[in-house]
Amino acid sequence: MATTTSLLHKLLRLTNFRSPLLRAVVPGVGAAFALQAAVGLPSVLARSERFFDASGSATFFAVTLLSLYLPGLRARAAAAAAASPQPLLSILAAPHWRQIALSAAVAAWSVRLGAYLFARVLADGSDSRFDGLRDAPARFAGVWLAQAVWVSVCLGPVLLANGVPAAAAAATPPAAAAAYGLGLAVFAGGFALEVAADAQKSRWRRRARDKRHDRPFLAEGLWSRSRYPNYFGECALWTGVAVAAASLLVPRPAQLGLGLTAPVAGRVAVLAAAAASPAFVAFLLLRVSGVPLSERKYDARYGHRDDYRAWKQSTPKFFPKLF
Known part of the structure; x- marks a missing residue:
């Protein structure tokens, strides 16, 4: 628990840009590339595509939730640093229902598609899309990199929408x-x-x-x-x-x-x-x-x-x- 809190505080400090736009986009994009690297590196070494689609869907899910709740975490961290009472700040930083509904839609899609594709590759044993790539480490690694780009571009509007202050989203x-x-x-x-x-x-x-x-x-x-x-x-x-x-x-x-x-x-x-x-x-x-x-x-x-x-x-x- 202490390690998780420490990592969260480091993330908040590293991405505490002066620009609200960068604060909205950079953490999600960084998380997408980090998660794909974490799964992609051992997969390239093992010459296995088994977790490719599942990791992509999981990255969509994780990045979406991160973008939804990161503004609230920033507000609470700021309140704690200023020794301010948190309830009002927490309410103001809570996502607007439209942001929650949009994020829930993307999360539902990611869970459904990830489960479907993972079950399919388990049943088939392999994915023909990766024939000729498994034994070419540089090209295989490029596929995981491309998936991080895919997540980042697709979620771009969601990252921005979740970065809008809740009061502005309500207007x-x-x-x-x-x-x-x-x-x-x-x-x-x-x-x-x-x-x-x-x-x-x-x-x-x-x-x-x-x-x-x-x-x-x-x-x-x-x-x-x-x-x-x-x-x-x-x-x-x-x-x-x-x-x-x-x-x-x-x-x-x-x-x-x-x-x-x-x-x-x-x-x-x-x-x-x-x-x-x-x-x-x-x-x-x-x-x-x-x-x-x-x-x-x-x-x-x-x-x-x-x-x-x-x-x-x-x-x-x-x-x-x-x-």
Whole structure:
């Protein structure tokens, strides 16, 4: 307990920047890289990707909670140093309910996805994405570094939103409140779609292992509407997170709370940070590690089959068809 308290005090001192913006962002980004290094180094030495996805989800969870409660910890530490009564300061530093709800949404997503991916790699024994990387330590280490970047960029708007003083977060005009509700609704829709797509794929694979069907690839349910409905759901939910976070960041009191004094530049900066999150997710899934890897694998396995070519031609790659 004493060691934990000492580490916390060191973290507070090291990240006690004069800029509120840096105080909001740097601890979370630093924690993301530290956690990935802590899991990545032994994994590279062991040539194992078993904990890659689980550590990514755990990092999302830990960094989100850190950003939510760090302002309150700073306030209590300041009160203790000044020998001031803490109850009022604790109340003022407590997160606003919108910050809590947004953080809870991200935390729920991270727990669900981490559990799903960890169970999958345990069942399969390996992850084909890492073929050719396990025996190349520098490249394998780069993947863990890239995951820290992924966490940092995706959580950027959340880190900023949680860095807004609670009083400023409460000063939300009606338009921003409506945008917040819309953002959470989009998140919920994307989250539900991703969960449903993953559940259908897991059920299909389980039935294949039990020899209850002999279909070589999944082309039913949501997978008959989109070739990658889980990826579409992932992009949608991060779009919802970005919209909800932006609704907390655009009002003038929030920007002043983050030290952004130039009205136009501040608004552009927070909107850019919010938009970067879903844009980065879409880039990774559509151009780097998601769709391209899967397309190459499936084309090599089933590209000679007429039914696969017909499914690929008639089914949108990303945006689900409605009819």
